Amino acid sequence: MIDIAHPPDSQEPDGEKGEKKFGAITMTKATCRHKWMIINLRGGYLVIEGCFHCRQRISQFSEEPVPPIDAYREAEHFWSHLGDFQASKFDLKCEECSKEVQLRDVMATMLCMRCDPECGVYKVGSRAKGGKSWVYVALCANTSHASGTCISEAGIRALNEYFNQDLHDPDKKIIVVPCDLRRSVDTCQGVVLADVGLTELY
């Protein structure tokens, strides 16, 4: 279980046997205090679809030049296009030990605006120490979580470490949590880090 209130300090041995030699020092993946960098940065579209039959929602990241908007049937679901926003996806790689964390299950990131005290994301923010903690939600493809899956623990841990490793302010903390903590996708007022207003410029 990840201690999401203290993510940057929660590095645990990952049990992998990879290692990289630095002169006389051998840095193993199990002991490395990772220094993450973004790799495989690619642009695309965060596409949100809904089933009018069961009212579930799903998301996908499309790397097509034009995001798909056609409705389609999948088993008992009838998925219809609800919206799309230009967004980016990336993976993380440790500069020290070369460990890579694939973030295939992360569709986008969202800043919690603390709209609902009953929401699990809100509660994480309330538990955080100090007034400079910001909670971001990593959004997975299973927006309604009907399948019971969400972002991997390894992905959440790496995102927390990456976004906290170079902060100017020692009191500031970025907390990234999985979206299955969110109480309601319908009432959530979070700000998704996607190009929502790009076409409103001109």
Next chain:
Amino acid sequence: MKVSEMAAKAGLKTLNACGDKEIRGIYISDMVSDIIGIGEGNLLVTLQTHKNVIAAANLVDVAAIVFTRGKTPAEDVVALATKAGIGLLGFDGDTWTLAKKLYELGIR
């Protein structure tokens, strides 16, 4: 160079009161999806004034944000930036003109 010194020399308007951070680089982008990958301490120059920009800028810990072409964000956007400790600045000219000014000031 500190944000306040740069703002004074480049003739920028201050849109909120925030801490005076060190500028470690400059990044020009109008796409939130593009900002997510930049390093901390950058001065972000953009035309975008919506809340998503602040959410992304906070995540990558920018030094400050400069809105060009005289664009000014809404009050709730300024409030969010202030809460996040992100300084907001305004420039009446276009992005290219500001880029030249910043280069001439020695900011790389």
